[in-house]
Amino acid sequence: MNVQVYPTPQATAGAAAEAFVGAARQAVSERGAFHVALSGGSTPKLMYAALRALDVSWVQVHIYFSDERTVGPDDEQSNYHTARVGLLDFVPIPASQIHRLEGERDPAEAASDYAALLPARLDLVLLGMGDDGHTASLFPGTAGLNLGGRVIANEVPQQHTWRLSFTFDEINAARARWLLVTGAVKAPVLAQLWRGEGGYPVRQVTDPVWFLDAAAAQDLPAS
Numbered sequence: 140m141n142v143q144v145y146p147t148p149q150a151t152a153g154a155a156a157e158a159f160v161g162a163a164r165q166a167v168s169e170r171g172a173f174h175v176a177l178s179g180g181s182t183p184k185l186m187y188a189a190l191r192a193l194d195v196s197w198v199q200v201h202i203y204f205s206d207e208r209t210v211g212p213d214d215e216q217s218n219y220h221t222a223r224v225g226l227l228d229f230v231p232i233p234a235s236q237i238h239r240l241e242g243e244r245d246p247a248e249a250a251s252d253y254a255a256l257l258p259a260r261l262d263l264v265l266l267g268m269g270d271d272g273h274t275a276s277l278f279p280g281t282a283g284l285n286l287g288g289r290v291i292a293n294e295v296p297q298q299h300t301w302r303l304s305f306t307f308d309e310i311n312a313a314r315a316r317w318l319l320v321t322g323a324v325k326a327p328v329l330a331q332l333w334r335g336e337g338g339y340p341v342r343q344v345t346d347p348v349w350f351l352d353a354a355a356a357q358d359l360p361a362s
């Protein structure tokens with residue numbers, strides 16, 4: 140397992156941002172572009188802030204989203220909105236290279252259209268993890284956990300809503316997967332994951348690189 144633990148959320152985000160620069164440089168060097176899917180939630184905000192100050196060849200970066208809430212792009216709940224106000228408004232990435240999941244549309248139609256615009260293979264999928272062990276919008280007990288294809292509409296009864304999400308097939312087809320997880324609230328789930336317990340959705344992500352802060356990693360066995 141590739142597990143990197145840093146003392147604080149800021150240090151964890153900074154390390155992930157530096158790794159993002161390296162991954163982008165390698166993808167551009169090898170294939171002329173960097174196709175990366177951002178995750179949602181709040182954890183990425185610190186990484187976005189760190190990325191704004193780093194040297195990335197943004198004109199060769201294509202941004203996607205691993206999941207999205209069924210809201211419009213200006214809604215503060217939107218993962219696109221979080222990325223836009225935290226990063227995309229501050230870097231010279233062509234608007235045509237920001238590929239938004241259209242949460243305001245019919246979920247099934249939006250999912251189908253999004254799958255059609257994805258590259259054959261993403262270079263990187265950035266993911267977070269909820270304190271219930273979900274990742275992207277693949278929540279415990281939802282149909283999406285077992286759906287194939289690339290992008291789905293997933294009903295999330297525990298949140299009384301639908302979400303748009305990559306499937307695990309899509310996530311695991313990418314060249315790389317990073318899980319950025321910080322905060323003590325995530326520690327119990329991580330400890331169970333490490334013990335092979337809990338049956339959490341995130342365990343279906345293959346060969347991730349874990350970027351953890353000390354609080355999230357506090358219950359893990361000393362490596």
Ligand SMILES: O=C(O)[C@H](O)[C@@H](O)[C@H](O)[C@H](O)COP(=O)(O)O
Pocket residue numbers: 178179180181182183206207208218266267268269270273274275276
């Ligand atoms: O849309 C979302 O909510 C995310 O894609 C989700 O999978 C997120 O990564 C986790 O819920 C962690 O969220 P936090 O970073 O806010 O803890």
